[in-house]
Amino acid sequence: MPRPWRDLLTLYCATVKICQMPDAADEYTLSDLAELADVTPRTIRYYIQGGLLRSPDVAGANTRYDEGHLWRLRLIRRLQREHLPLAEIRNRLIALDDDQVRTLVGGSAESARGSAVEYIRSVLTSRGVAAQSARPSAPCRGSHPSRPAPRPPAPVAGEAHLAAVGGASSAPPPPDRSQWERLTLSPDLELHIRRPLSRLDNRRVDRLISIARQLLEEVP
Amino acid sequence: MTLTARPDRLFIRRHARSQRFVLAQITAPAADRRRERSAVNLAFVLDRSGSMGGEKIRLARRALEEGIRRLDSKDRFAVVAYDDAIDVVVESTSASPEAKRNALAQVARIEARGSTNLADGWLRGCEQVARHQRPDEVDRCLLLTDGLANVGITDRAELEKHAAEIAMRGITTSTFGVGLDFDEGMLEGIASSGRGNFRYVEHAVQIPDYITSEVGETLEVVARDTTLCIETEPGVLVDPIGPYRSHTSGTRTVVELGDLVSEQHLDIVLRLAFPYGQVGITTRVRISVTDRDGVLDPTPVEIAWEYADHHRNDAQPRDRDVDRAVALQFAAKARQEAVELNKAGQYRTASDRLASVGRRIRGYAGSDPELIRLAEELDEQGVAYAAPVAPGMLKQHHFASANVRRSRDASGGVRRER
Numbered sequence: 179m180p181r182p183w184r185d186l187l188t189l190y191c192a193t194v195k196i197c198q199m200p201d202a203a204d205e206y207t208l209s210d211l212a213e214l215a216d217v218t219p220r221t222i223r224y225y226i227q228g229g230l231l232r233s234p235d236v237a238g239a240n241t242r243y244d245e246g247h248l249w250r251l252r253l254i255r256r257l258q259r260e261h262l263p264l265a266e267i268r269n270r271l272i273a274l275d276d277d278q279v280r281t282l283v284g285g286s287a288e289s290a291r292g293s294a295v296e297y298i299r300s301v302l303t304s305r306g307v308a309a310q311s312a313r314p315s316a317p318c319r320g321s322h323p324s325r326p327a328p329r330p331p332a333p334v335a336g337e338a339h340l341a342a343v344g345g346a347s348s349a350p351p352p353p354d355r356s357q358w359e360r361l362t363l364s365p366d367l368e369l370h371i372r373r374p375l376s377r378l379d380n381r382r383v384d385r386l387i388s389i390a391r392q393l394l395e396e397v398p
Numbered sequence: 399m400t401l402t403a404r405p406d407r408l409f410i411r412r413h414a415r416s417q418r419f420v421l422a423q424i425t426a427p428a429a430d431r432r433r434e435r436s437a438v439n440l441a442f443v444l445d446r447s448g449s450m451g452g453e454k455i456r457l458a459r460r461a462l463e464e465g466i467r468r469l470d471s472k473d474r475f476a477v478v479a480y481d482d483a484i485d486v487v488v489e490s491t492s493a494s495p496e497a498k499r500n501a502l503a504q505v506a507r508i509e510a511r512g513s514t515n516l517a518d519g520w521l522r523g524c525e526q527v528a529r530h531q532r533p534d535e536v537d538r539c540l541l542l543t544d545g546l547a548n549v550g551i552t553d554r555a556e557l558e559k560h561a562a563e564i565a566m567r568g569i570t571t572s573t574f575g576v577g578l579d580f581d582e583g584m585l586e587g588i589a590s591s592g593r594g595n596f597r598y599v600e601h602a603v604q605i606p607d608y609i610t611s612e613v614g615e616t617l618e619v620v621a622r623d624t625t626l627c628i629e630t631e632p633g634v635l636v637d638p639i640g641p642y643r644s645h646t647s648g649t650r651t652v653v654e655l656g657d658l659v660s661e662q663h664l665d666i667v668l669r670l671a672f673p674y675g676q677v678g679i680t681t682r683v684r685i686s687v688t689d690r691d692g693v694l695d696p697t698p699v700e701i702a703w704e705y706a707d708h709h710r711n712d713a714q715p716r717d718r719d720v721d722r723a724v725a726l727q728f729a730a731k732a733r734q735e736a737v738e739l740n741k742a743g744q745y746r747t748a749s750d751r752l753a754s755v756g757r758r759i760r761g762y763a764g765s766d767p768e769l770i771r772l773a774e775e776l777d778e779q780g781v782a783y784a785a786p787v788a789p790g791m792l793k794q795h796h797f798a799s800a801n802v803r804r805s806r807d808a809s810g811g812v813r814r815e816r
Contacts, residue, residue: 293531294524294527294568294569295528295529298524298525298564302522305550359483
């Protein structure tokens with residue numbers, strides 16, 4: 179085909195790839211996998227240690243998980259719902275290869291599509307909106323006197339802080355963004371996040387939320 | 399449950415692709431009062447953008463309070479409030495008395511503020527439902543807005559796609575548009591793709607009733623994710639006339655009807671196009687209903703058409719009830735299109751659209767008074783639509799047509815008898 183058409187076709191294919199959710203190569207980082215499977219990264223590491231999931235390829239910052247991990251996590255979830263103990267689940271998983279797991283989990287058209295949580299999170303993630311943490315927030319203790327919610331403080335301090343933590347993260351956010359999200363960590367603690375964030379910052383925020391929740395749930 | 403299917407005419411021509419219409423009518427079974435109803439898992443997504451200030455937000459809060467009060471401890475609910483920030487005001491919780499008290503206190507704090515990130519607010523609400531999905535429950539997100547989505551995803555097609563994908567995964571979306579400024583095409587589109595219901599809340603004072611009516615419907619769902627299945631012989635084309643999504647695979651067409659409420663009545667119109675055939679041969683079509691849990695009787699009803707010569711075709715009687723149902727569907731669709739056209743300033747096209755459907759109907763009306771009256775109404779409306787129509791009137795017409803297309807009454811409620 180003539181050169182300009184070929185360029186246009188290449189550009190189109192590249193654009194389609196970027197728009198696909200999740201990552202077109204079907205590989206995931208730990209936090210992406212956690213979001214899609216609706217578990218915490220800690221749980222995934224626990225399963226790997228316990229032999230329910232195989233170790234991922236590579237290690238460190240470039241660790242990548244694949245679809246097989248996602249299918250297995252779904253199968254683990256389903257077997258847990260049937261009240262199987264983890265030891266039993268491990269025994270079953272060890273005996274299955276990825277294709278078999280996929281067939282088991284993807285048996286119905288519904289499972290093959292993935293759950294509602296996975297779909298919604300993939301949409302929110304692709305828009306730079308972090309999903310809610312897999313753990314439920316602390317329950318509201320008693321009612322509060324009525325008080326209008328304050329507007330978050332000017333963004334400058336927040337940006338500087340993120341930049342200081344991140345070092346070489348993405349370029350500073352464009353000045354006309356004004357979408358703030360409030361996450362309730364406890365009845366008296368809120369985290370204000372200005373969206374959209376880069377993928378890296380999204381992951382940092384998720385870690386921050388997990389750590390905050392752990393701290394708040396500790397009994398002194 | 400009852401399922402009936404009636405053709406407009408029973409003979410088809412051998413030398414022409416005959417087009418025939420079928421009216422399928424479903425009446426859902428009554429809820430079995432002796433058995434416990436299914437649990438519901440709801441998310442209320444509330445617009446708290448600046449324009450909702452004053453009476454609207456106050457009534458919306460009241461609507462939420464009344465809706466939450468109707469639930470009991472086997473149900474779950476969540477509340478999300480959005481402007482350009484998204485707040486999960488109440489994380490999905492089971493509706494125990496304590497949780498309800500806490501929730502009401504949180505809801506009382508919602509105030510109107512910023513601009514409108516409808517998409518992320520709605521998705522966050524769906525996520526709240528999704529995180530606690532259980533089998534055998536009714537999962538639904540209720541989205542209330544008074545304005546245009548101006549932050550986040552604003553493309554209607556994209557929102558409809560997400561609504562359809564989320565509905566496929568078990569969570570339906572119903573939408574409520576308050577006042578004059580929201581985009582009724584978008585909101586109805588989201589509800590339609592989301593297999594839920596759309597309501598136009600003309601006056602803020604109606605908000606509580608409409609919300610509690612919707613909650614009430616979820617508490618009376620008897621069949622989830624129902625579909626009408628049409629199986630034909632090869633070569634027959636099936637085209638559902640109506641707002642429902644459908645897919646065809648080979649000789650099987652499936653029309654998605656959403657959740658059915660106790661004793662709800664639905665009229666579904668189908669257009670069939672038949673291939674050439676030989677005189678005396680019959681061709682059969684089987685129509686049945688299914689639902690996610692196998693509650694509805696799947697026994698099909700069958701219609702057999704016979705190929706006949708021109709004389710018999712010309713002389714055959716018409717089922718006027720079917721004709722009327724068909725005409726109502728085409729009229730309602732044309733009216734909704736005319737609303738969009740008039741809004742866009744295309745007055746001539748809007749007017750012509752209505753007039754041409756009026757002419758078509760007059761073509762087969764004969765002496766039937768209802769069809770004649772419908773054609774006259776369309777003519778009159780065509781004249782009115784040749785000039786700008788007030789936004790409130792456009793929204794009223796749009797909503798009225800949406801209700802006709804879905805066999806609902808004037809306030810968007812379920813019809814329970816013919």
